[in-house]
Amino acid sequence: MLKIQTKKEGAELTSIQYNDKEMLFQGAQVLDSNGNTFWKRQAPILFPIVGQLKNSKTEIEGKTYEMSQHGFARDMKFEEISKTENEHHYMLKYNEETLKKYPYKFELHVIYKIVGDALQVTYEVKNIDNKKICFGIGGHPAFKCDYSTGDYEIVFEQNEENIEFLKLRNGLIDTENATNILEENKIHLTENIFDNDAIIMKNIKSNKVILQNRNTNKKILEFDFTDFPYLALWSKKGAPFVCIEPWQNTADKIDSNQIYKEKENILSIEPDEIYSCKYIVKFY
Secondary structure (H helix, E strand, O other): OEEEEEOOEOOOEEEEEEOOEEOEOOHHHOEOOOOOEOOOOOOOEEOOOOOOOHHHEEEEOOEEEEOOOOOOHHHOEOEEEEEOOOEEEEEEEOOHHHHHHOOOOEEEEEEEEEEOOEEEEEEEEEEOOOOOEEEOOEEOOEEEOOHHHOOEEEEEOOOOOOOEEEOEEOOEEOOOOOOOOOEOOEEEEOOOOOOOOOEEEEOOOOOEEEEEEOOOOOEEEEEEOOOOOEEEEEOOOOOOEEEEEEEOOOOOEOOOOOEHHHOOOOEEEOOOOEEEEEEEEEEO
16 A cells, blocks of 8 residues: 655655555654754755756856756745645746746646556656757655665666766766676665765666665565666765666766757757656555
8 A cells, every 4th residue: 555745845755655664765854863964855856957067057048047956846836736645746837936047938747646556756848938948857756775784785677788877076977987886787785885976877778676675685666767868876874765866867067068958868849849757666
């Protein structure tokens, strides 16, 4: 039995209960041994950028705009379109505030739907402008997992021969790749694994990964990111959660020309067109 809770602020998930067990990290409620918050968020939506812009600036339609990491959607109040026990639908529409940071007219819809033992999260972007719009989008859900014990691993469903690990330098994508840390198509989550920031992967053959206990092989969840070309893993040092993040694009490269529409894997849609992608998490 799966139950979810969400909020209008950022259209963010606040609870995923599977058979009465909380599966989602509880954000600001969880404190470290010094009484400090590990991370105030739980499952932010990354839009209209994923990661950081070089110098926090980008050029769109010949003008320079400033945007903080992961974009503005996560900090804005969405409109609740509908809410039932099994489906929550939110919408963010452009306004004067968004146009100062991002000069496009859009609607961003976020739909959470329970399907059996799985949660399906759908992002829809509608172009309500009179010109083509560009954007990036991604998810950032944090699942409860005390990874620092070394007892957990991420398992890929396919044999990953060509996977690439991207390297972050000061929040931007480096020109050289990071070390491939796959062992037998598994990533062992160790205490120090996130010392150099997030683990970002592309050229992934698998459509799904499994988070499981590596001692007992007991599955915690299966994460289906078929619609996304990038997958990232992230946490804070010693924090009792792991983020499994499906991304359509990434932070700027360190040698970026800072032109928004030329970002790697940037998405674009014509007027009245709707773009849609989804990820699915099945719990065990």
